[in-house]
Amino acid sequence: MRIGVVTFPGSLDDHDARRAVDLCGGESVALWHRDADLRGVDAVVIPGGFSYGDYLRAGAISRFAPVMTEVIRAAAGGMPVLGICNGFQILCESHLLPGAMIQNDHRTFICRDQRLRVESTATAWTSQFEQGEEITIVLKNQDGQFVADEPTLDRLEGEGRVAFRYLGENPNGSYRDIAGITDERGTVVGLMPHPEHCVETGFGPSLDGRRFFTSVIERVVSA
Amino acid sequence: MGRIVVDVMLKPEILDPQGQAVRGALPRLGFEDFTDVRQGKRFVLSVDGPVTDDHLAQAREAAQTLLSNPVIEDVVDVHELTHDEPEQAPITGATGSSGGAA
Amino acid sequence: MGRIVVDVMLKPEILDPQGQAVRGALPRLGFEDFTDVRQGKRFVLSVDGPVTDDHLAQAREAAQTLLSNPVIEDVVDVHELTHDEPEQAPITGATGSSGGAA
């Protein structure tokens, strides 16, 4: 089970995402933004960070990297893709996921151990959670406010494509407390919090991040 | 050297945290008359030589594809920066009267 | 309702990492002609009723004190947003020709 992790200039959590994949039983493969090549991986993680400094808009410049052309093509063919934080922003800018991310409503960076509710287990990256389960995942972002127009939000809700919601005080003003969403097929998932920081005892507030990776590994292995 | 200005604003229906913050701060500084504030982006693109129609067309396309995200933003203006505009000839100090359309 | 536009740009001698990043991305998208990009801020302030000279004076003062950081930025323009300016009447879609001073 080979899972690619993309590195853009300014990616920060790429190493952590690779560590998480390996700790959870997968084999991580480093992918380079300039290469239009997915090196035969079975799934892709677009990690967190400030690619291109988050200048212009978070994710706006990375979207045009050669590797993203391949990711978009593979996603259309059903390959599982997980975008974490900056990765989520890149997926939105690439139109693989609807909506967009703007600055947090309080205009400050926020790093905290965030409670989430699992709203959909019907995705490639969430099948090992329980529906409605409450988990804790590290959250850290500056531009984490998920926004979309009302019809889009209604459609996401109606089609069960809200994957995670924030519990407690909304940390960034995201519309309808949305923390993560999925595409129509349930293979492309975007998530603001960072599961890769919740995979090792003593280095994060929980181990709840593991099941993102074990979910996709199980799915690919059993496919 | 010619220059082209591209102005991008958040769509009216999207909440603008930055604009809201400015809106909140103005009355505290004694500016009571402003009922709303929106903050957007202004890009100044330079080209060698004079600005041509082709440059403007390119700028418009760049504005749509890269400089704005159509899900949340509108490109509200793309135009050549002409000499009577005070770009980089700042309004400074007390007089302020050198500014735009006073 | 009247509206006033305030344009703020980084001083020319100050590094503009945002503009640099855009500058670097443009050629990769096939836009080869732009030799420099600077990114600034555009504020749109609303007032009740028509824009008066007093409003403009207030806007200029706010521009100097709150909307810009005089250590690194210049207020390059303060003007009333007039009807023939396309503010919030976005240039959208393919034609693009409705844009500013084409």
Place this chain on the structure above:
Amino acid sequence: MSALDTVTHAEQTPETDQPWADLGLKADEYERIREILGRRPTSAELAMYSVMWSEHCSYKSSKVHLRRFGELPDETPLGKTLAGIGENAGVIDIGQGWAVTFKVESHNHPSYVEPYQGAATGVGGIVRDIMAMGARPIAVMDPLRFGAIDHPDTARVLPGVVKGIGGYGNCLGLPNIGGEIVFDDCYQGNPLVNALCVGTLRHEDLHLAKASGVGNKVILFGAKTGGDGIGGVSVLASETFDEGGPTKRPAVQVGDPFAEKVLIECCLELYAAGVVDGIQDLGGAGLSCATSELASAGEGGMQVELDRVPLRDSTLRAEEILMSESQERMMAVVAPGQVEDFMTITDRWDVEATVLGEVTDSGRLVITWHGETIVDVPPRSVAHDGPVYERPFARPDWLDALQADTTDSLTRPEPTQMGQVLLDLLASPNLCDRSWVTDQYDRYVLGNTAAAMPADAGMVRVDEETGLGVAVSTDCNGRFGRLDPYAGAQLALAESYRNVATSGALPLAVTDCLNFGSPEDPAVMWQFERAVAGLVDGCRDLGIPVTGGNVSFYNQTGETAIHPTPVVGVLGVIDDVAKGVSAGFAAAGQPVLVLGETRDELDGGEWAHALHGHLGGVPPRVDLAAEKALAEVFVAAVRAGVLTSAHDLSDGGLAIALAESVLRHGVGASVDLAPLLQRDGIDAVTALLSESTARAVVTVRDEDALATLAGLAQEHGVPMARVGVTGGERLRVTDVLDLPVEQLREAHAGTLRRHFA
């Protein structure tokens, strides 16, 4: 001088008037330059000497005192240091082939002028210092000091500084693992923004800043050079701000953390490929500093074509290019055969790299501009042979009166009032919950953070296989420094040392940032001399070296200097970070113990400061032997795995330590101080508020663990008192206070948000 001022021209025009005074040089300094060169300097040479001989770069007022750090053995408890004072940052061995480097620096004045960019570029600068040692930066910390919490200017400065530190550090992908936030009127016009960075490397990767090997190429890489902060070094760091300053605004530097992140990755790849012979960061004094320091540390000379420097602003003059402090640049010395490989790597990261010149055996630093020589100097004379001042110093005459005005003049609370006193202290600016600030910092990135805020020391894993890691703390109580600068420096050292030990790590080395007023004031110079002496004597007693640091003078408004604020960073090592202990009661039913002796020592403490606005008397007694013994108990107890929590006692004393311990996980405690009071001969209120040193509050799992700990305490001569047991949802101190944990939390939580959100 419109024509190019070449060396030839300078020889021909000895009488030309030069603006040495405007550039901050004194008449005798200008004379010395003429002597060194045997002619008048060119305008480019004058620019170089003026920035390099400024207080900030040459340490001219502090040098004679800083030499004393050299008296300390170059040895940590684990062996010889790998690089010491004089390098960009000290490097120490932590075993298993690993080394760490760490350093703290100030960016005080720039952060007052432009809080966001000043703080951001402060982080950027210290990170490049660490990179210049061949290390990968792994964490940052930010000791901060501001004026009164409710002063309007604090509302301008603090949020900008915090945003700048977060904006830069978060974007670099470096976890922020700790720091300080202190409010005191004395910092009103002189906030202190210090930044610390820690890096790791394998022993064999140590790169020293030197240009050797004749024919090796000198490569400038990273950002283009612009007009940033020209003269910033000399103007910003070496002159007192005039009242009503903003008119004379020097050009500020703007940081690009994205460029620095790419630069980090690029440098690490260059090191790994073995294509770098020497390396130097560009910080204060930019190219002037990098070229002269590299050349003078090597064995020969250097030849540089200045017109090759990639410019952001084509109108810059040669002098300006030499002085520019544009950020995110590095300079490497590379063997000719490796230049191509070097460029392949910089290309891969889209980092611009330019060969500027080469190493020569001329013994001179020669810089040309369009083919003409504009600089021809002995590099050492610029970099190392700057002026040295023996500034007069004298104990200030106000000190006796200050020391006589002790807290005996204040009314101590009745035991029954202690509940309210505790709530007031918890809400006070220097003791309240820091999370409104620390939540703006990424503490998780890199995945190795074992402890960050709130914690006595930040702790990160260095080796993922074995769990080997380091712990770092920074501390300083400037009020103690004001009352007695010698003791104040030692108390800062003691607290930082104790914080590291409490977390379970073995303290190894010190970095310091000496923030003081004007060196031209003999009273300030005396404070400085005393503080350095205190640190040197303290480090000797503790057996740890000072491996690097920074001096910031002129933190002064008019005649009024800040409190002497020698911020001390201590770094320690721990075999396996999984064994580290954290502050905070972990579970109910565990014995609570206080280690160390409590004396009646309230002078200079938070109770007097926060609740009475009082500063006077003498600071708590320093007992470094007791600190060392306490640290030994901790290291042994952590190895034995008997502790379930540990928290050192410092600001606010036992009352605050107990409150913080119950707040952490919401586990209450019932405490009876009787055994401690009887043993130490004090009353309960004093026991709760005193800031005596060498103390900690700990919990152990059970009676067996308690017996082991008692054995260790006895072996090392550390007094230990059993004062209670964890559990419940209240903090109870028999006959003194009884408060729900939630009430403590409410008091603690809101202060910063209320002032700054």
